[in-house]
Amino acid sequence: MKYITLLGSTGSIGCNVLNIVKNDLKFFKIIALVARKNISLIIKQCLFFKPKYVCMINKKSAKILKDYLHSINSKIIVLSGIENACNVSILSNINMVISAMSGTAGLLPTFSALKAGKRILLASKEILVICGKIFMQELKDNKVQLLPLDSEHSSIFQSLPIKLQKNLGKKNLRDFNISKIIITGSGGPFRKIKDSNLNYITPEQAYNHPSWKMGKKISVDSATMMNKGFEYIEARYLFNANEKQIQLLIHPQSIVHSVIYYDNGHISAQLSYPDMKIYIYYAMYYPNLSNSQMQLLDLCSLNKLSFEKINFNKYPCLKLAIEAINTSQSSVIILNAANEVAVYAFINKIIKFTDIIIINKLVLDKLYFLEPKDIQEVIYIYKTTKKFTKRIILTKFNK
Numbered sequence: 001m002k003y004i005t006l007l008g009s010t011g012s013i014g015c016n017v018l019n020i021v022k023n024d025l026k027f028f029k030i031i032a033l034v035a036r037k038n039i040s041l042i043i044k045q046c047l048f049f050k051p052k053y054v055c056m057i058n059k060k061s062a063k064i065l066k067d068y069l070h071s072i073n074s075k076i077i078v079l080s081g082i083e084n085a086c087n088v089s090i091l092s093n094i095n096m097v098i099s100a101m102s103g104t105a106g107l108l109p110t111f112s113a114l115k116a117g118k119r120i121l122l123a124s125k126e127i128l129v130i131c132g133k134i135f136m137q138e139l140k141d142n143k144v145q146l147l148p149l150d151s152e153h154s155s156i157f158q159s160l161p162i163k164l165q166k167n168l169g170k171k172n173l174r175d176f177n178i179s180k181i182i183i184t185g186s187g188g189p190f191r192k193i194k195d196s197n198l199n200y201i202t203p204e205q206a207y208n209h210p211s212w213k214m215g216k217k218i219s220v221d222s223a224t225m226m227n228k229g230f231e232y233i234e235a236r237y238l239f240n241a242n243e244k245q246i247q248l249l250i251h252p253q254s255i256v257h258s259v260i261y262y263d264n265g266h267i268s269a270q271l272s273y274p275d276m277k278i279y280i281y282y283a284m285y286y287p288n289l290s291n292s293q294m295q296l297l298d299l300c301s302l303n304k305l306s307f308e309k310i311n312f313n314k315y316p317c318l319k320l321a322i323e324a325i326n327t328s329q330s331s332v333i334i335l336n337a338a339n340e341v342a343v344y345a346f347i348n349k350i351i352k353f354t355d356i357i358i359i360n361k362l363v364l365d366k367l368y369f370l371e372p373k374d375i376q377e378v379i380y381i382y383k384t385t386k387k388f389t390k391r392i393i394l395t396k397f398n399k
């Protein structure tokens with residue numbers, strides 16, 4: 001039986017997780033739900049799943065929720081703030097923490113779960129992006145089983161030898177004669193749009209991803225391909241891979257998610273329709289197979305599968321992400337923080353789509369930090385960069 005704390009229950013991943021739980025209440029039990037401020041949805045989730053705890057990061061929302069649950073004599077304990085999100089991630093009666101808060105919001109609770117030795121299902125790629133080295137070290141020290149939820153990383157994980165699946169971070173690709181891994185990306189919604197027209201892109205157009213239905217932040221990151229850059233960084237840490245061992249290709253149909261090449265010429269690829277549920281099912285039941293009854297991939301219905309090399313001039317954010325990890329961990333933290341602020345400024349219609357890359361470059365040029373030794377130093381770099389980026393946007397970009 002899996003006893004779960006779900007971080008980010010009101011999000012797109014969180015809702016998919018809860019749909020799976022709903023269909024197998026004999027195998028899964030929700031002990032704690034964590035969200036930020038979506039009251040109407042969390043009330044529905046509380047009424048159905050009856051967790052022991054619910055934690056709203058936003059204190060006002062927690063108060064409203066508490067009053068409501070009190071008024072209907074519910075026994076659910078309502079908590080608030082990030083500290084309590086950490087507390088419900090280390091409860092002695094849970095054995096699975098699903099990390100799906102947007103951006104880096106879930107950093108501290110996820111680290112708490114890691115230190116407490118809980119099995120972690122990780123969707124929030126930004127956590128691995130900003131402190132991959134420290135995260136993977138903790139993973140080794142605490143003998144935690146990590147299961148990636150990001151489709152590309154899950155697809156790679158699924159094709160790996162079991163010994164490597166069980167020893168992520170400890171073993172490396174060479175130990176298993178893997179010469180390289182290819183990660184694919186659709187190219188986003190603006191693959192065919194002329195660069196000169198990108199100035200006029202609206203957030204609504206950016207949310208309209210050709211293959212995947214996702215939250216707003218990740219959809220904008222997919223449109224700039226920063227998301228693919230983050231996935232590249234995530235894969236480097238997760239699979240202990242060097243620069244040459246991970247390659248990226250454009251694959252507009254989003255059917256082949258990853259390809260693994262072995263030294264002896266053997267190749268294994270993972271194919272599926274683009275649907276996050278496949279990967280969430282896989283991780284939630286691992287190492288057993290789920291009875292997901294997902295639609296089977298009909299090979300005859302696929303007209304063609306095409307692959308292209310990436311034109312980095314078209315995707316400067318992706319280029320920046322690859323350069324950042326080849327420079328230092330602090331460059332990656334700066335880029336992630338600057339990008340987060342810029343993307344939300346775009347979502348809030350304060351800056352243009354094309355300003356995102358300009359801001360990211362500018363902040364990376366201006367800031368420099370020594371390599372972080374622990375998570376507090378990671379947070380310091382992240383917060384300082386966010387403040388700096390907000391100031392730049394306010395002074396130089398505000399229309």
Ligand SMILES: NC(=O)c1ccc[n+]([C@@H]2O[C@H](COP(=O)([O-])OP(=O)(O)OC[C@H]3O[C@@H](n4cnc5c(N)ncnc54)[C@H](OP(=O)(O)O)[C@@H]3O)[C@@H](O)[C@H]2O)c1
Binds near residue numbers: 036039057105106214
């Ligand atoms: N969606 C996908 O298909 C997909 C695929 C791969 C990886 N991921 C990764 O999974 C994570 C979640 O993505 P998503 O698409 O599910 O996001 P989403 O739909 O935007 O949901 C985000 C969740 O995080 C909570 N949240 C947002 N800001 C927060 C903050 N500042 N502090 C605490 N909680 C906060 C939200 O709570 P409220 O709703 O209550 O505000 C919500 O529960 C992201 O890191 C994303 O990169 C997503």
